[in-house]
Amino acid sequence: MVVVGIIAEYNPFHNGHLYQLEETRKLFPRAVFVVVMSGNFLERGEPACVDKWTRANEALHCGVDLVVELPVAFCVQPADRFATGAVLLLKKLGVQKLIFGAEHASYNFKKLAQQVSDVRGDSVKYNESFAAAYQRAVEKKVGHAIDQPNDLLGLAYAKANLQLGDFLELIPIQRKGAFHHDLCLEKDHSLASASAIRARLAKGSIKEIAAYVPQITSVDFATRKLITWADFWPLLRYRLLTAPYEELRNLYDVTEGLEYRMKQQVQKLPLEADFEDWLGAVKSKRYTYTHLSRLAVIVLLQVTEEEVKSVSKNPYLRLLGFTPKGQKFLHKLKKRADIPLITKASQKLRKKFLSVDYRAGLVYELACMRVQDHGKAPLRITAPSLSRKKR
Template sequence: MSKVKPEIVGIIAEYNPFHNGHLYQLQQVKERFPGAKIVVAMSGNFLQRGEPAAFDKWTRATQALANGADVVLELPVADALQPADRFAFGGVRALAAFGAEVLAFGAEHATYDFMAYARLTQNLTGNFKKYDQAYAASWQEAIAQKIGHEVSSPNDLLGLAYAKANLALGEPLSLYPIRRIKAAYHEEDLYKDQVIASATAIRQAYLAGKLTDLQAYVPKSTFVDLQSQKMLSWADFWPLLRYRLTMARIEDLGQIYGMAEGIEYRLVQQLEQLGPQATFEEWLKAVKNKRFTYTRLSRLATAVLLDLRTEEVKVYQKAPFLRLLGFSQAGQTLLNKVKKNTPYPLVTRVTQKDKQTFLATDYKVGRIYQLLNGRQQDIKRQVIRF
């Protein structure tokens, strides 16, 4: 670490939902950096892997603040709905702009020197457009050849993405990997002899009606939300996406962010062939080919649902901003010091003018999520004071 006692430690997260594994991570940060404030850059209502958040951004921010975070910032959709490298860049940029000195993150192999790996692979070139292989697989092969071993576990790959983003930004952050314990990233089962389960397992158990089983795996604040709110999934948004695909012109779909190689024709064609009873998962499977991973297709489906245009993403990247969702008492003291020095605007409330200008895209995204959960997402929402 470049600084023994940092004032601000950053975390990039989704908290979908906040569970005991996330609580463990916060506890590890507090133990390693006593006295430091924890600032979380959290995805908003739609997530990096191309899915709606189980709970809205305000609920998840409150869960984080209730369990030890001091400030929660929203990663705008143009940062959140991205492949790992661009998602990481947006998160690192936001935390560095807020004054964080350390980035803490979970990793399957916390002993890896991620910054060293980033330097080895920063100018990596290769044939990443093999038509019999997805980009992600080609990229992992090239990394393994350069480093000398595979880096294939989900959080290790994300850790490498954080390191590469940090390198590209001039290394404003020191990295603090925390070894993931118990549940693997995509683990789908709950184990009664454990208190940590993956977010995937928690969501699947909830959707299967096993609410009472979840009490052991989440903090009290999250369990209250599980009891009082409906957890959303693609099944809820699928009718809206079907409508968008049915009504949109092909040339308009071609303007959606991430659309490539004429895949828009396949999206519509497979929807028409499957018929009205098809589920989102059945449609995604029908659309899948060797060039497009399921995750990339899910992100693309989300972009279609949100009518997220390439030009909108470019506008944000030229003029990024920070969106404040909530803070603790300790976080308020930090905010008073930081807000005067951030290089980007710090948004604390959404005005009528904002929703028509630089916040237009994220306001639209919030409105779409609001259609399903019935809670205001921007206008009239006050920053959470925990």
């Protein structure tokens, strides 16, 4: 059985993702498509625009066979740690081929990973971010810059694959249409970046994005509230204002005195300030907006160093949904899986494996008003209820 893996956020699921699935299906028409998907909080330190169940359902109706949730402890991480967690789950799932979008699909990502296997990018310069230091070190090693978002993730996947036994065949798919952060919606085109789609949705322009997403995504946006940091800013502000420095210091990745900077800057803000105002106040050359946004999620969810270490040492597979083909694959997986395969967030599991994920779900529920974990069972898709939009 050929098992193809994809690491995704689907924030939201759009025509670019559909294109990737269609192109992959041409290469592997009989394969099982397995997706490891971020849950309700994402790698760039932001809440998902719609909840994980909605996004998983969209993927399953558009060609994916099985969706597994990437634990929050892996999600809210820099690219290398994010990739390591996701690739580890692919290995446990028995995936043989990893498909990913890239700005430069002609790159030999495995070779590049071998060249930079010892590059960590740790910076001792306090006027330079870790991300900038890493990209500078990579460019020095390979002879050219690798600075596009999907290329960097592809390199991170390739490095993680080498570290975990080189079990994957890496298959980059050329990214078409808009760039990752492009905010334009080009007329007469059906491909747009997730950033552009979210920007239009934030303005309430649901009809504007209909041409750029499958029909099921359009329907979901008509019935779901768009979630942004604005929904959680009051909670984050409260946490920062009331938590003692020592408590903040014990949270994951709060280092180099950031507990003081985060707390002191929020105390200086006027009452009408928002999340972006706080980010701008805390920002420095040492820390990118993305790094600080991830820390904001850590503070919001009160994720400790011990909890992250626990998930890394004891990974698990949290099932979000499957099709009939995915169900057949699951029957085989259950016989050989050497880590827990979780279908429901029982009380026992909430205290053990799912403590951070369950907490994240409770917080996200406050904004989306839809139950995320308690009593939820995996989605079972027998047939697509909505046709895929023709492009």
